[in-house]
Amino acid sequence: MSESALEAKAVSITFGGLRAVAEVSFTVPHGSLTALIGPNGAGKTTFFNLVTNLFPPDSGEIMFYGSSLRGRSPAEIAGMGLLRTFQTARVFPGMTALENVLVGAYKETKAGPLQQMLWLPAALREERRLTERATALLDLVGLSVYRDVAATSLPIGAQKLVEVCRAVMARPRLLLLDEPAAGLNDAETAELAALLRAVRDSGITILVVEHNMSLVMDVADQVVVLDLGKLLARGTPREIQGDRRVIEAYLGVEEETA
Amino acid sequence: MYHAAQIIIGGLVQGSVFAIIALGLSLVHRVTGVINLAQGGFCIISALLLYSLEVSYGWPVPLAFIAAVVGTTIFGVALGAATFVPALSRLGNSSMLMLSAGLLTFIGGLALVIWGSQPYAVPPFSGEQPVTILGVRIPSQGIWIAGTAVIIIAGAWFLMAKTSLGKALTACAENPTAARFMGVDVQRLTLFSFGLTAMIGAIGGAVVAPIMSLQFDAGGFFTNSGFVAVAIGGMNSFPGAIAGGLFLGVAEQLAAGYVSSLFANALALGLLLVTLLWRPQGLFFAGRQRRHDVREDQRVYKSIIRFRGRGAMIWALLGLAVLIALPYMVGSGLLSSLVITGILFIAVIGLDVLMGYGGQVSLGQGGFMAIGGYTAAVLATTYGWSPLVGVIAGIVVSLICAMLLSVVTMRLRGAYLALATLTFGLLIDSLTVGLTDITGGPSGLVGIPSFSIGPYVFASQMSVYYLVLGIIVVLLVAFFGALRSSFGRALQAIRADQTAAAALGINVPRHKMAAFSIAAALASLSGSLYAFDFHFLAPEMVSTSRSFEMIAMLVVGGEATLVGGLSGAALITLLPTIFQPFAAYKTLAEGAILVLAFQYMPDGILGSLARLLQRKRTAPKLPAATLAKGEAR
Secondary structure, three states: OOOEEEEEEEEEEEEOOEEEEEEEEEEEEOOOEEEEEOOOOOOHHHHHHHHOOOOOOOEEEEEEOOEEOOOOOHHHHHHOOEEEOOOOOOOOOOOEHHHHHHHHHHHHOOOOHHHHHOOOHHHHHHHHHHHHHHHHHHHHOOOHHHOOOEHHHOOHHHHHHHHHHHHHHOOOOEEEEEOOOOOOOHHHHHHHHHHHHHHHHOOOEEEEEOOOHHHHHHHOOEEEEEEOOEEEEEEOHHHHHHOHHHHHHHHOOHHHHO | OHHHHHHHHHHHHHHHHHHHHHHHHHHHHHHHOOOOOOHHHHHHHHHHHHHHHHHHOOOOHHHHHHHHHHHHHHHHHHHHHHHHHHHHOOOOHHHHHHHHHHHHHHHHHHHHHHHOOOOEOOOOOOOOOOEEEOOEEEOHHHHHHHHHHHHHHHHHHHHHHHOHHHHHHHHHHHOHHHHHHOOOOHHHHHHHHHHHHHHHHHHHHHHHHHHOOEOHHHHHHHHHHHHHHHHHHOOOOHHHHHHHHHHHHHHHHHHHHHOOHHHHHHHHHHHHHHHHHHOOOOOOOOOOOOOOOOOOOOOOOOOOOOOOHHHHHHHHHHHHHHHHHHHHOOOHHHHHHHHHHHHHHHHHHHHHHHHHHOOOOOOOHHHHHHHHHHHHHHHHHOOOOOHHHHHHHHHHHHHHHHHHHHHHHOOOOHHHHHHHHHHHHHHHHHHHHHOHHHHOHHHOEEOOOOOEEOOEEOOOHHHHHHHHHHHHHHHHHHHHHHHOOHHHHHHHHHHHOHHHHHHOOOOHHHHHHHHHHHHHHHHHHHHHHHHHHHOEEOHHHHOHHHHHHHHHHHHHHOOOOOOHHHHHHHHHHHHHHHOHHHHHHHHHHHHHHHHHHHHHOOOHHHHHHHHHHHHHOOOOOHHHHHHHHHHHO
């Protein structure tokens, strides 16, 4: 059994009278690409916020590579190698696409401002190396042509891809992506799928909240289904597609959705 | 006891004026979220108009008073319609603050052109004879001032609380977008409130005219006092503005009566810094908390200017060659101006790191120039230290002050940060004028030696020119190195989105502190070099108006480019030299340039030029290309 990157142990939180997340337990195996799905209001984004401690769970515990995340600040959690993106694109205005991605490499940059001021060869080499890696990432999503364009002048879909690249650039151990495909057109979604596969193959574990079923079924190793705050099912995409409860609760009965 | 009562009465009279101006500031702030620094300008225009009509043309007082107020209000409405109101929909709050600083400079410049730089006095409305009430003698003009204040306050309260117009104004303040959907004409109401403040300021200026010496630049005094009062009292509350004004007036008069007038000024500004640190919403009345993120970060970046690759290198070397050859091609008068351009550009580089890259507005850079200038000059002149050591000492003192100030500024953002730095600059202004024993006071410090390194003395303008050029080249190479790499990217990320930057592991406070320190150190260096170059240093050379001027240089030249500020510095410094007869128009032009640059040229000269050049080898067309790819699949 492989090590688990993230382990939720009976996590619950209540807002007012609403149990937004109730006794949810599941694991995200190291190196996997796990998708978290469920109808609107199922508690997916709330779960993300619990993981990054935007607010703490009422009960239960979340373990990240064996250590508890309880009581840690969002910045601390980022420092441990757990990074998230947001539902709405948040690229940095006033910077090019390439620079946006490069910001992700901030933590691993070794050269300090003083070395950069002196144009020391080590600093220049590092900058060149990071630029190459960032360009390669942008290339993976077909955006390397636009690397020197203002990030905010890109279409929304491309901005979201840039944001994912930025997070990947930081080399997290676990990447949480909140609806990365929302607002993407078909071509961009295909680029995203390729990026997600490449990222997983590079050894970064991914947990993604996504509504786009064909993307989920295409790339996920494991699918976790939430409904009304409760864990409904978990399994491979094939298992989930065949699961009657999931079809009823989430995909809905044919007549209803039509 | 009698003495104290006398002082307190005087304080209440003074405070009434502050309260009137504070009320105007509060009104515009409530409706637009902007602190309109131009407010004090209307006071001085109205007061000077009153002087001309009453004293020069011999109009009767009531007629002259009404004409001055009406004239100033019309001027205010026209100015607001041309600048403030249209800019409001495009600029964020801190840019609007600087635009209003530009308006204040513009109004001061206009007064300079019309009335010249000499002071004027207006006789009291009802004679010199003081009124005696309960054994306390009150100057008759004091009664006029207090009475006017009561009427204005009552009128403003009635307008806001009892009329539907007041409700509409409040709606604009709460949520401009929703107000627009509810059929409120936000633009017209904004203009209305701007005109109303101009009128309130005009009345205040006219009624206070007899008890002060009127000079073209007194608008700054009015704005500062009103602004300190409203910030202490509470930005969004009328009672707060009134209480703040009266409190400030009494506190200043007491401090001036029992200690010294220098102390009075420092006390007011110190009080404001403490207020900003402790209760930024105001000491007395918090009022409603405004959602002050409503209009933050509105700036749109159409394209981004980056200097990279061989082309940029060739341009840089070409530019350097021209700058090296330049002293042999110009006369000595122009050479001195070029030296000053370079010295100011050093401070502007620091401001660009802080403001252009870091997104933090500082209206207090003149303060750091003063600290550096006076520290170096005093050490070299009075104590005979070597100028180089003096410069370094100045930088150290500036850095210490920057650290202390950052205790306040670290917790503030946007317009509040700008205000805290403005307060710091004003505090230093009052110290440079007031500490006469050390700084020489208003008449300045004379006999400052030339800059020297070891035995070499930079005596000729030519040698100072190459010294400054050398410093600039070193600074530019160093900062280009840092700003094109992770340091610069971290700063820009913080400017754009603090939360997202922190989520990527960027230490936000440390970077802000670094940018602030860099700006302070370079302003300090610039101030010292300025003193050594001029052999003379006076407060107005390194005052708050210099802070505004440097912002104008940066904005006109182009932010976040490092070199852009040079074109701005050159424009503002060289134009008056080249067109000597127009020197009197310098302040006017500076204000106009600042306002116009904010409104019509957000990228500055360099940015606009670079965009013209870039257009030829355009970047790939975006959405179309992406779409085409999508269809191909």
